[in-house]
Amino acid sequence: MNVTIDFGGTNIKIGLIRDGEMLAKISIPARSGTGLLSRLPDVEEGIRRLLGEAGTSLAACGGIGIALPGIIDGEGKTLLSIKDKYTDALGFDFAGWSQERLGLPLVVENDARAALIGETAYGAARGERDAVLVIFGTGIGTAAMIGGRVLRGKHGQAGILGGHLTTDIYGERCNCGNPGCLEAQASHWGIPLRAAKLPGYADSALAAETDWGYASVLRASEEGDAFAARLEADLLRHWSAGIVNLIHAYDPEVVILSGGLMKSAARILSPLAEMVREQAWTPWGAPRFLAAGDPETSVLLGMSYLADRHDS
């Protein structure tokens, strides 16, 4: 049994997991604008509360797994790079904190990579050995597995930067510094910035939108807004190009889609899969598409899988 923590942008999820089974879970506000380190006392309190409610204690736990939305060093110890939020945690000794406060070993991993591990170990893609995962969240997180091995790379970057593969070099510059990243053109944070520059925006219902995101575009399109319909078609081009990039880069049998966009799976999954099949060069056949169950759960399950196998 171990304790798993997912530092999301809005909420911090804490789960108690044994052998892929979620025994208990709580969520506390992230307040990510104020950083990560100042949240650690509340996280510790949350862990103790969760254990208490489950009628167990730290002594029964084997370790801690922490997922973060950034680049983690190759040894699973610390955070090397992150955009915008939680930057105060760069280089922080998470394992030292865990040993001191909780007396347990700790492993850190990128959240999308944790989600892929969770989905292939316990979730929708159980048993798959060649898979890519895309989380359409605030940004676009990805991870890749080849022959049963999750790609990490020399500096922890392999597989997780699929949102930072280019779809349009003449497009918006990304907050990572690269012109044309998929994430800057077609993610939750990228869409409103780009949409505001497109012709017809001022006449669209979206110009008055205050709760921007994937859902607002799809809803306005469904309600007949012409600008939103064009934007939806354009976003499908970017999303399909981004997925084709992953297929061409990593040669998967399965593409797992996750994140907020999947709340609209009924509307977009079928046309998206069709575009990908038309465009990808896969003479062996066509990768299957899977929608991940609950992305938050898959991240926590993946961290539990890693914590079970971690020596520190």
Add this chain to the structure above:
Amino acid sequence: MNVTIDFGGTNIKIGLIRDGEMLAKISIPARSGTGLLSRLPDVEEGIRRLLGEAGTSLAACGGIGIALPGIIDGEGKTLLSIKDKYTDALGFDFAGWSQERLGLPLVVENDARAALIGETAYGAARGERDAVLVIFGTGIGTAAMIGGRVLRGKHGQAGILGGHLTTDIYGERCNCGNPGCLEAQASHWGIPLRAAKLPGYADSALAAETDWGYASVLRASEEGDAFAARLEADLLRHWSAGIVNLIHAYDPEVVILSGGLMKSAARILSPLAEMVREQAWTPWGAPRFLAAGDPETSVLLGMSYLADRHDS
């Protein structure tokens, strides 16, 4: 000692190699428009001639290695997909041919993957374990190595389709079927097709060019042709985006550049590396750039490395 063969579009190179040393090499015309299978009698004759001139025989050889510009199955046995040329070799039993005609085991590999193996085993990148290679040839071939393992993937596609990662989804459709591939925008075959559609083309010296390619663009730019100068700047954007895509996908320490474009390395390598360093998200530092020595030799050396280690 073994015999290595590189089926290029213009010439078929045949090398006799022992422990990374090229003992002898010949080249015969490819006539690739007429297919591959009809060239096998000449290839066999070339092998016997090469061995005779080197004062040795098939009995002294351990195996054959064949490099092809296409997708090879995961077991190194046959060709799964190829564009335009040599399509008659799809599914051909190369090992059967070799056993029957030469009495030797045989391994087949993608030519860019062979070049990466040759460069890391014996060449400019000797000893590197995290590397990507780009061959700017007729098309744009790539390969990737992570932690000393060359990426192959479930269906033999991983790493070799870097020329088919997107740089501009609104750009030219590639002959692979995908809109916006780097190769369709910025390779030897892609450049003239795209250039002819760009504003100012008719007034450029390039409009009268009959020997199109990387060199003709760079030469016209150097001679003051305004259209060619704009095209060169645009091509640098595509090439750098393509390399950033590989860095983001595979997390290498070294980027090896090869192929015809490298004849102009003195002009483009420095600005290209500078653009890549500015754009790539590599908080650990910056990948080094290496220009491969002779790309033909690196392919043959890589096939020899594979033939030495192949059981069939």
